[in-house]
Amino acid sequence: MEEESFEASTALPSTPPFSSHLSHPYFSALPAAAAFTPDAGAPSGSGAPLAGQVGGAEGDGGEDGPPPKKKKKPARPYADPSVYAHLEGLSDFLADDLDVILCGINPGVKSAELGQHYASPTNHYYKCLVGSGFTDRRLTPAEAHLLPTLYGIGATNLVPRPTTEASELSKEEMRANVPHFLEKVAAVKIKCGLQPIALTFPTGPPLYFYVLPSTSARVVAYQIEDKITIWKDLRAQIAKLKAGEALEVEGLVEYAVESVP
Secondary structure (H helix, E strand, O other): OOOOOOOOOOOOOOOOOHHHHHOOOOOEEEOOOEEEOOOOOOOEOOOOOOOOEOOOOOOOOOOOOOOOOOOOOOOOOOOOHHHHOOOOOOOOEOOOOEOEEEEEOOOOHHHHHHOOOOOOOOOOHHHHHHHOOOOOOOOOHHHHHHHHHHHOEEEEEOOOOOOOOHHHOOHHHHHHHHHHHHHHHHHOOEOOOOOOEEEEOOOOOOEEEEEOOOOOOOOOOOOHHHHHHHHHHHHHHHHHHHOOOOOOOOOOEEEEHHHOO
């Protein structure tokens, strides 16, 4: 959010190439905290508090609650863009001085049909927002445009084209869109910027990277309560940044934004 890598410039000769931190295609980025929320069908993430199961496209997925005891369906294979050519992507909700940018892998079919982020009624996105305290009430998908102005939250996607599942995208396609995503982030003035990687800017705080579990109900390894707990921890990290406190990130590697193509 594979074979086609992009490298850090020679300005950082002793630093691993930026692409080496993208081996997990569904990593997330935060400008004060920008975060991917990948969906069903993807491999599990790992690590503490903000890494987790990732998994079909931005908005569609199964029911809340314990999953039925049945065999997991295999992920959908790659779908040529012509398969979903009748659907349009979603508008970004970005503004200056955001606290967090939440980035999905790509829009789901229901989201694209309605023109709304995380539009599937079974998606946990808006439940996670209110349950973790990011919003003071549960918003509807039609109200997502309020997130930047009322709550300091931005919304975008790594890949603009919709699919039923993220597995229908190629890893090369996702990787190729990473520079464009970073361009979006760099163009937005942010207040504050956890994975062991950060982008530094000529002025202002760095950009840190986080991973969140998918909000799709298809991701059953993390139930809604687990997701909300992780979102609360993310919000606590953002509060530290906004208060001017330093974040302790073991093995942090920093890259100048100018070095990332």
